[in-house]
Amino acid sequence: MTLSQYNIINLEKVENKIVPIFSAWPKELAGWWLQITEVSLFQTKYVAGFYFNNKKPEGSVVVSSFLPKEYPDIYCLIGNDSVVDRVYVNPVYRKKGFLSPCGPVLRSVVYSIFNLIVEATKDQSPKIYKAMGEAYQSIGEPVPLRNQEEDLSEMSLQNIEPPRDPAFPFIWASERTGGKIES
């Protein structure tokens, strides 16, 4: 691993897990900011939405009971067991490497504010598993093994998009960019 990657300057070991310490917001996420909303649903504790816009200064971390109306560019759910699930990336920003630095940022933020260590779900599509692998490598932590194929959900097996409103009735009501139009 490269310690300077994502502006990580140190690693703190907490119960066999590693929490990255950042000197600054990762330059790979220039222009992005994060909002974490506590939803306290049956399976979901928090919704984390990363935004690429100028509505907040770059690197802002908003912790709130409110959900922005704007659809996030990257979102994930944090379960009551601290497992991160239902990862979504705006199609406009896919294959650009934005997802990998979000993992260490999220672990650092959630540990700093809630004293929780987030972990990636083992039920992942191949694409998400690749990005998660890069995220774990950046903090020098072994990549958790993905579930065997027979234990994967249909969503991961078929690489199905997560639902539009994964924390219903908490909804991002503004326009969402869907898939590319096939000509």
Add this chain to the structure above:
Amino acid sequence: MAKLSHNESLLYRSNKNTLTHIGHTDVSGLYEFFVKELNQEEHTYRFPIMGILGTSQKPQITLPNKDKNILSFPDSRVHKIFKDIVDLIKESCSKFNLSYESNRYYLSSDLIVSHPTDFWHDQSSASRPSLFGILHLGNSSSKIKINETPLTLNPGDIVISEAGNRVTYLDSFKSLNIQVLPVSELRGQYLEKWIPLY
């Protein structure tokens, strides 16, 4: 129509025709009005403004109207347009077999400068009874598709349809996008974004 669960609504959506309802209102000069109002600046100084050596400080500049629901501006024209939109939503509910009263709808809106034409979009929520609308604020007619239904919108046209339908913008144009959600789907929303509909 009996009330459907969220999952039943998604199944319903995949097996139905696309429902749309179109109306019209006067929008001449409205886009420019909205842009002006949204960009009204507020300057905040810390007293004393003039320093001991005659230096003056720069104010902190904020845009207090930014991120508010622009249909809540106290203005007679905006009031008329809001009323036209609400009337159209009531007609749409009747046409789409939705109960306007029991859903206890709230409305929000976003001013859109241009629409990307290479991706489809959706808004409001994943399914009915939520609705969405597009009010054309451009200067010339534009083509869109809602699911596979082609529509031509002229300046001032408003189209209302069911949430979850895919919108393809075949032309890029200025618009006011409208979201209409029942109170049951508005957990965790910011206060200043939503107007209750009566």
